[in-house]
Amino acid sequence: xxxxxxxxxxxxxxxxxxxxxxxxxxxxxxxxxxxxxxxxxxxxxxxxxxxxxxxxxxxxxxxxxxxxxxxxxxxxxxxxxxxxxxxxxxxxxxxxxxxxxxxxxxxxxxxxxxxxxxxxxxxxxxxxxxxxxxxxxxxxxxxxxxxxxxxxxxxxxxxxxxxxxxxxxxxxxxxxxxxxxxxxxxxxxxxxxxxxxxxxxxxxxxxxxxxxxxxxxxxxxxxxxxxxxxxxxxxxxxxxxxxxxxxxxxxxxx
Amino acid sequence: xxxxxxxxxxxxxxxxxxxxxxxxxxxxxxxxxxxxxxxxxxxxxxxxxxxxxxxxxxxxxxxxxxxxxxxxxxxxxxxxxxxxxxxxxxxxxxxxxxxxxxxxxxxxxxxxxxxxxxxxxxxxxxxxxxxxxxxxxxxxxxxxxxxxxxxxxxxxxxxxxxxxxxxxxxxxxxxxxxxxxxxxxxxxxxxxxxxxxxxxxxxxxxxxxxxxxxxxxxxxxxxxxxxxxxxxxxxxxxxxxxxxxxxxxxxxxxxxxxxxxxxxxxxxxxxxxxxxxxxxxxxxxxxxxxxxxxxxxxxxxxxx
Numbered sequence: 149x150x151x152x153x154x155x156x157x158x159x160x161x162x163x164x165x166x167x168x169x170x171x172x173x174x175x176x177x178x179x180x181x182x183x184x185x186x187x188x189x190x191x192x193x194x195x196x197x198x199x200x201x202x203x204x205x206x207x208x209x210x211x212x213x214x215x216x217x218x219x220x221x222x223x224x225x226x227x228x229x230x231x232x233x234x235x236x237x238x239x240x241x242x243x244x245x246x247x248x249x250x251x252x253x254x255x256x257x258x259x260x261x262x263x264x265x266x267x268x269x270x271x272x273x274x275x276x277x278x279x280x281x282x283x284x285x286x287x288x289x290x291x292x293x294x295x296x297x298x299x300x301x302x303x304x305x306x307x308x309x310x311x312x313x314x315x316x317x318x319x320x321x322x323x324x325x326x327x328x329x330x331x332x333x334x335x336x337x338x339x340x341x342x343x344x345x346x347x348x349x350x351x352x353x354x355x356x357x358x359x360x361x362x363x364x365x366x367x368x369x370x371x372x373x374x375x376x377x378x379x380x381x382x383x384x385x386x387x388x389x390x391x392x393x394x395x396x397x398x399x400x401x402x
Numbered sequence: 403x404x405x406x407x408x409x410x411x412x413x414x415x416x417x418x419x420x421x422x423x424x425x426x427x428x429x430x431x432x433x434x435x436x437x438x439x440x441x442x443x444x445x446x447x448x449x450x451x452x453x454x455x456x457x458x459x460x461x462x463x464x465x466x467x468x469x470x471x472x473x474x475x476x477x478x479x480x481x482x483x484x485x486x487x488x489x490x491x492x493x494x495x496x497x498x499x500x501x502x503x504x505x506x507x508x509x510x511x512x513x514x515x516x517x518x519x520x521x522x523x524x525x526x527x528x529x530x531x532x533x534x535x536x537x538x539x540x541x542x543x544x545x546x547x548x549x550x551x552x553x554x555x556x557x558x559x560x561x562x563x564x565x566x567x568x569x570x571x572x573x574x575x576x577x578x579x580x581x582x583x584x585x586x587x588x589x590x591x592x593x594x595x596x597x598x599x600x601x602x603x604x605x606x607x608x609x610x611x612x613x614x615x616x617x618x619x620x621x622x623x624x625x626x627x628x629x630x631x632x633x634x635x636x637x638x639x640x641x642x643x644x645x646x647x648x649x650x651x652x653x654x655x656x657x658x659x660x661x662x663x664x665x666x667x668x669x670x671x672x673x674x675x676x677x678x679x680x681x682x683x684x685x686x687x688x689x690x691x692x693x694x695x696x697x698x699x700x701x702x703x704x705x706x
Contacts, residue, residue, distance in 0.1 A: 202588070205591070206591070207588055231589060231592030232589075234588075237586070238585060238589075239436075239585075242434060242584075242642075243640050244585065244641070244642060245640070245641065248642075249585070252578075252581075252589070255582055255593070255595075258578075260575065260578055260579065261575070304589075308593075314592075
């Protein structure tokens, strides 16, 4: 697989190495994610999946390597990228309502001092409608279920009007209805020319949900279309002997 | 209202209010970031820095004290890393050890230093001297328009007013960045918000306010006001702007009621002596927090 075939990949990572203390988290990872595709990053726990997204976005420091978005540096195209962190990474007791959180997606475009008016509120409500959450716009975020919290995060990413969505475990701990809503929405965005890259842990849905995949375990195992890269051999290499116990459903896929 | 009311009651009360409000505003973000103990820590760590700056310069000017406090904060950060790595203890324990040790060092230094010329001792460091920050020339409303009388205002009033203005400007101008980096730092960083700069500025302002308030009202009020009004306000509302307004209200009530209760209040209940205003202000803020925990609409378990 030639991973550098396209200079305008939505995200292209070269020689990326990251360590936590003495422990390597990513080792010279090469990966490329094409525009207009749904891509998954899969691998066992501690494989560096979230780390790769965070390192690409400059959220954590790297030892070496770089990430290019749409063939450019992050700073040049930051406003074209929406990042959806892990739901569990924030304190949902924060004093804010659902629409307050969605409006955070507008902060970058608004600048520090432009006031939020009716136009912005209407737009945020539209974003909530996309995830069936408009009725809960004024609810305190602490009262949401896990699935509803994830929908709010997706609505905030929609409010950013980005071309590339980076999602860290968007389906972790959400109900089936939410998973369906989110995947339908992401597929729609991708059909309209957008790009989505998601850290994903459920091997049984990779084929159904995604076009491309990066299989990762500190180093890159495989990267490319699901039909080619997502094989028994690459998974065995990534998960080692743990695969059979770790996820029995995967047999149905392979 | 007698002629000394303005100078002997209103001026020290106003100083207490300014110290309380500036601390409370920043305290909201410390509480939400689960960094309340940082405020506590900063208020402790600044003492040896202030004392060394005082010994070196012989004055109570703000600039050298801030510099001393900053150096002390830096040394404490290095010491914490050292204790963590050499002692193999958890970060919380390392912090606890370093902050109390440095505060104790500050106390010892203070006792050894020659502070006969200025009113600056251990008691002062803890309780401040709010009751003595009076305006003797403030003998009526006309004094407010008399430049000579105004020049005699306690300098702490101006310093704290400036600190409060700086805090308000910071909160207003960095509002969105503060909010988003407090709620969701990962998202904030991905959106290009300078999360570390905002966090460092917040802690630096806590240090500035701690140093400024320290000299006037002591460490007790500073620590109490960084935590109590904000924590109580969180129990009153589920929105951030109302929370900030509640915290300011609680800070003002604590300062006004506390100052009154320490003096006139004690007289009222027949006590022949007054008590420390700083201690009473901190106690009132604690009582407010207790009340909010019992009857506040958003206390834990009462979410509806």
